[in-house]
Amino acid sequence: MLGTVKIEELKFDERGLIPVVVEDYFSKQVLTLAYMSRESLEISMEKGLTCFYSRSRDKLWLKGETSGNYQHIVCIRADCDRDALVVEVVKDGPACHLGNESCFVDDVYVSDEYKDFSIEGLYDLIKGRKLNPKEGSYTTYLFDRGIDKILKKVGEESTEVIIEGKAGNKQAAVYELADLMYHAMVMMVEMGIETKDVFAELASRHVIDKKIKQGG
Numbered sequence: 614m615l616g617t618v619k620i621e622e623l624k625f626d627e628r629g630l631i632p633v634v635v636e637d638y639f640s641k642q643v644l645t646l647a648y649m650s651r652e653s654l655e656i657s658m659e660k661g662l663t664c665f666y667s668r669s670r671d672k673l674w675l676k677g678e679t680s681g682n683y684q685h686i687v688c689i690r691a692d693c694d695r696d697a698l699v700v701e702v703v704k705d706g707p708a709c710h711l712g713n714e715s716c717f718v719d720d721v722y723v724s725d726e727y728k729d730f731s732i733e734g735l736y737d738l739i740k741g742r743k744l745n746p747k748e749g750s751y752t753t754y755l756f757d758r759g760i761d762k763i764l765k766k767v768g769e770e771s772t773e774v775i776i777e778g779k780a781g782n783k784q785a786a787v788y789e790l791a792d793l794m795y796h797a798m799v800m801m802v803e804m805g806i807e808t809k810d811v812f813a814e815l816a817s818r819h820v821i822d823k824k825i826k827q828g829g
Contacts, residue, residue, distance in 0.1 A: 634646055642715055653666045739802050
């Protein structure tokens with residue numbers, strides 16, 4: 614489906630290119646910075662896959678054509694000046710040619726005040742404890758005890774959330790919700806459920822509020 618901005622409105626540079634920031638649709642992680650020509654943009658829109666223009670090779674390249682790591686386009690947005698694009702994608706594999714999920718993995722500066730955190734980062738940390746057990750780790754302990762122990766903790770934390778919610782204790786509810794989310798993610802890793810699976814399910818639910826029939 615075409616958007617409100619036409620290709621003719623975009624401002625390509627003197628080489629006929631426009632910078633493109635590629636972003637993961639589910640996690641919102643920035644994956645890479647690339648460039649598109651008008652032709653590669655049209656191919657991207659036609660195929661629903663990212664097609665870029667390589668400045669070093671001076672040619673078009675369809676992402677994933679050789680690696681299989683295709684990027685399925687969800688939407689393409691232009692900035693207010695119409696001289697840059699953001700492309701949200703669902704990726705089949707790592708975005709970086711080095712095998713990293715994103716090309717942006719090396720920190721230049723990190724604030725001491727604002728710590729970097731993401732659901733995907735937490736998931737990967739939990740998954741790492743399963744793949745590489747660490748002595749003394751609570752997460753490793755849960756995996757060692759198995760699914761029954763994990764589900765028991767999910768149930769216990771769910772009860773705590775209900776108790777604090779009923780009591781109207783906001784801060785305590787936040788604390789218990791964090792515990793519930795952590796244990797739920799341990800369950801996800803144990804069952805092989807990825808965060809993108811849950812996000813995809815949520816994204817598929819276009820209607821989150823619907824009228825229900827009241828019982829007598």
